[in-house]
Amino acid sequence: MILVTGATGNIGSALLRELHEAGAAPVRALTRDAGRAAFPEGIEAVEGDLAQADSLKAALEGVRSLFLLSGMGAEAEVLAAARQAGVEHVVLVSSITVQTHPHLPAAGENLAVERLLKDSGMAWTVLRPTQFASNTLWWAQSIREQGVVRAPYADIGLPAIHPADIAAVARAALTEPGHHGQTYALTGPERITVRRQVAAIAAASGREVACIEISREEAHRQLAPLLGDETADAVLDLLGGDVNEELLKVRDTVPRVTGSAARSFRQWASEQGAAFR
Ligand SMILES: NC(=O)c1ccc[n+]([C@@H]2O[C@H](COP(=O)([O-])OP(=O)(O)OC[C@H]3O[C@@H](n4cnc5c(N)ncnc54)[C@H](OP(=O)(O)O)[C@@H]3O)[C@@H](O)[C@H]2O)c1
Incomplete structure (x- = not known):
């Protein structure tokens, strides 16, 4: 039995499709609210909360592989x-x-969890994805209502990843040999700037979308009430304020592990056009 957590999310929903299509059996999908979730036929829904481990008893019963x-x-x-x-x-x-x-x-918190897993006695595979293409859904309301994206660092290109490629790597790690004890840094196939992401979304949604670069200070004023000062600063560093070669690097891990080319941002946008119309 494979248990998929985050099953209603970007990666988890793609992973359920992958496992369903691969005929990997049996699969259980975790959600906090099974009434709101819709999973592919044959996948068992189970309720549980990852913030309360004692709520996971039924979910973990009989499970041999866990996507977490x-x-x-x-x-x-x-x-x-x-x-x-x-x-x-x-x-x-x-x-x-x-x-x-x-x-x-x-990052420190993620590293601590990686270490807990490595010390747990269970076999492990660690996925370290970069910024998701799906983060641009943050712009959806502004695009739909005003036809505009206001974002900082509009000309810095990061190798954003299609969440389905994280799922494809996870599927391989869960169902094929050779992935135990591996740490996979995952990126998309190319660096793409905010400006080019906006152009791809405009093309996919069939509408004009303006891209207006705002200052870090203005972006911080918008983010801080939602995320707090410290997290807003961290997010802005990662979006362009403090990037480094290691973050900018395009990696071949997705094609190496899955045997298929990593999906482009353009592909992600073409699948999501409706969200921006
Ligand atoms: N976005 C990025 O750029 C980025 C980059 C690197 C790493 N990550 C990591 O990627 C993960 C997010 O993946 P995603 O985009 O696929 O998720 P997502 O679309 O944001 O969805 C969140 C998922 O987590 C579930 N969830 C939230 N709180 C939960 C809880 N207390 N107990 C059980 N389930 C809970 C939700 O399920 P229900 O609501 O159905 O319960 C939902 O399926 C996070 O671990 C994040 O740190 C993200």
Whole structure:
């Protein structure tokens, strides 16, 4: 039995499709609210909260492989519960910031979870993806209502990744040999600037979208009330304020692990056009 956490999210929903199509059996999908979730036929929905490990008893029963998102708050207890339930292998979604920006608090937290997993006695595979293409859904409301994106660092290109490629690597790690004890840094196939992302979304949604570069200070004024000062600063550093070669680097991990080329941002936008109309 494979348990997929974050099953209603960007990676998890793509991973369920991958596992369903590959005929990998059996698969269970975790959500906090099964009433709101719709999963492919044959996939068992189960309720549980990753912030409360004792809510995961039913979800973990009989599970041998676990796909786990980091950052939900109770990783130490969740990993202990998984070990106790007989889980043999965990595929963990961490973040590339562990190696590009280890001084940031969120990166330190991800590294701590990676270490907990490596010390857990279970086999492990760690995925360290870069910025997701799906983060641009943050712009959807402004695009739909005003036909505009206001963003800082509009001409800095980062190798954004299609979440389905993270799922494809996870599927390989969960179902094929050779991935235990591996740490995979994952990126898209090319660096793409905010300006080019906006142009791709405009083309995919069939509408004109202006891209207006704003200052870091203005972006911080918008983000800080939502994220807090420190996280807003960290996000802005990662978007362009403090990038480094390690963050900018395009990696071949996705094609190496999956045997297929990494999907472009343009492809992601073409699949999501409706969200921006
Ligand atoms: N976005 C980026 O650029 C980026 C970069 C590197 C790493 N990451 C990592 O990627 C992961 C996010 O992946 P994603 O984009 O696929 O997720 P997402 O689309 O943001 O969805 C979040 C998922 O997590 C589930 N969830 C949230 N809180 C939960 C809880 N307390 N207990 C159980 N499930 C919970 C939600 O399920 P329900 O609502 O159905 O319960 C949902 O399926 C995070 O670990 C993040 O740190 C993101």
